[in-house]
Amino acid sequence: MTTTENQFERLRCIKRVDETSDASTFEFEHLDQRPFNFQAGQFLTFEINHYNNLLYRAYSICSSPAKPNSVTVAIKRVPGGKISNYLIDNLQAGHALPAMAPAGKFTREENKTTNNLLLMSAGSGITPCLAIARDILDTEQAINIHFIHSARRSDDVIMLSLLNELADKHKNFRLTMILETTDNATDFHGRLDKTMFAELVASVSEQTIFICGPSLYMKSVEEIVSATDFDMDYFHKESFVAEAKTGETVFSDITHEISVPAIDKAFIANDQQTLLDALHGAGIKVPYSCKSGVCGACKCKVSGNVVSTSQETLTAEQIELGYVLSCSTKANSDLVVEI
Ligand SMILES: Cc1cc2nc3c(=O)[nH]c(=O)nc-3n(C[C@H](O)[C@H](O)[C@H](O)COP(=O)(O)OP(=O)(O)OC[C@H]3O[C@@H](n4cnc5c(N)ncnc54)[C@H](O)[C@@H]3O)c2cc1C
The missing domain is CATH 2.40.30.10 (Translation factors)
Structure with missing residues (x-):
């Protein structure tokens, strides 16, 4: 199979x-x-x-x-x-x-939260924040939501009419649009900076922040927020693109045997390669998507010693069973792999 x-x-x-x-x-x-x-x-x-x-x-x-x-x-x-x-x-x-199957840990269930949610997004990063807001509103939870979305123009905003409907219908849902160009007096204009953030968010220390958007946008918000008295354990972010890797583990030039019994294949891999690259190099197709330890598409089960830089999306039970993210894992001994 x-x-x-x-x-x-x-x-x-x-x-x-x-x-x-x-x-x-x-x-x-x-x-x-x-x-x-x-x-x-x-x-x-x-x-x-x-x-x-x-x-x-x-x-x-x-x-x-x-x-x-x-x-x-x-x-x-x-x-x-x-x-x-x-x-x-x-x-x-x-x-x-x-x-x-659905995966990911950018959820209220997986993170520390309070009853005041600040959902912050830009561009396509609106998608998981919208799901979190809709879940709370559909189940009538007593949670205050302030949804702050940044975009160039209002006609760039995905599902804008739904957002407006939610704001009209639910007292606990406040919507703020930050647009680069706007004629609408209710929108904020320009880019989110320290002054605008302070104007928009009154008691920042009481909030839980879920943020998703381009890397530069998230980095700039993180800098603004971390300069306040906000507890960063309540700052949760989702990235759609691979972040530049820094401080990579340096490995010696050692090889290990990787065997994949299900397809009766064994090959030699260098321990500087990720397991995903090694499998692909041996012509074995393993699904992958983000290649940065975020999405979980490349998970497989291994026996042997490995070094992993990410276990995102894996449950404690899967980790216990030997599952790893092959894009973020390197062999540290011979391995038997179940794909
Ligand atoms: C957990 C997760 C959730 C995601 N959810 C969504 C979602 O809800 N909606 C959505 O539209 N996308 C989402 N993405 C991004 C999506 O998976 C793809 O990466 C995106 O559609 C680009 O794929 P592509 O094949 O068109 O680009 P590729 O051919 O893979 O990439 C082309 C170039 O664009 C760059 N690039 C890739 N993705 C982006 C991006 N998002 N923004 C800017 N540059 C990029 C690449 O670095 C590359 O240089 C999500 C990604 C992850 C990891």
Whole structure:
């Protein structure tokens, strides 16, 4: 049995909405219409057959777990990007796509929280924050939400009408738009800086922050917030792109045998390679997406000694069983791998 058969299940796209000039939402259901089981803030990893190459990409669910019969993801074009453009150009209602079970730890369940949530996003980073807000509002939890979204213009904002509806309907949901250009007096204008943050957020130490957006945006907010009396244990971020790696572990030039009994294959890998690169180098297909230890698409089970730089998305039970993220793991002895 291949990895694909093990970990992926086909989902049927049942609705597509072109939200902005460069972003569309896609709603999916299980082929047998069984409900989804996920936490708000989690993502799906899709397998896409891109001109006969299997590629993997993660997309955060932006719908609410309280409405589990379907899930919706929003995809924004990345200039020059293979899959975002391919899916927006080709994916229609009726098509089916393989996807892994929802995963990810950018959730209230996995993190320290308070009853005051500051959901901060920019660009496509709106998606997991929207799911967290919708979950709370759908289940009528007594939690105050301040949703602060940054964008260039209002017509760039994915699901803006839904956000406005939520703000009209729910007293505990406050919406702030920070737009680079705006004529609307209720919006903030320009880029979020220290002064604007202080104006927007009164009692910062009482908040829990969930933030998702481009790296520079998140870094600048993190700097602003960490200069206040905010407890950074309550600052939770999700990154959609691989962060530049610093301080990589230096390995000696040693080789180890990697064996994959399920396909009766064994090969020699250098311990400077990640397990994912070593498997791919030996012609063994393992799904992957972010290649930075965020999405969990490349998880596999190993026996032997390894050094891992990330265990994101793995449960304590999976870690105990020997699961690792192959993109973030290097061999430190001979290994037996289950893919
Ligand atoms: C946990 C997780 C959740 C995600 N959720 C969403 C989501 O809800 N909606 C969504 O649209 N995307 C989301 N992404 C990003 C998505 O998985 C893809 O990376 C994105 O669609 C680009 O893929 P691509 O094949 O078009 O670009 P690629 O061909 O992989 O990349 C092309 C170039 O663009 C750069 N790049 C890749 N992704 C981005 C990005 N997001 N912003 C800017 N530059 C980028 C790459 O470094 C590369 O230089 C998520 C990623 C992760 C890890």
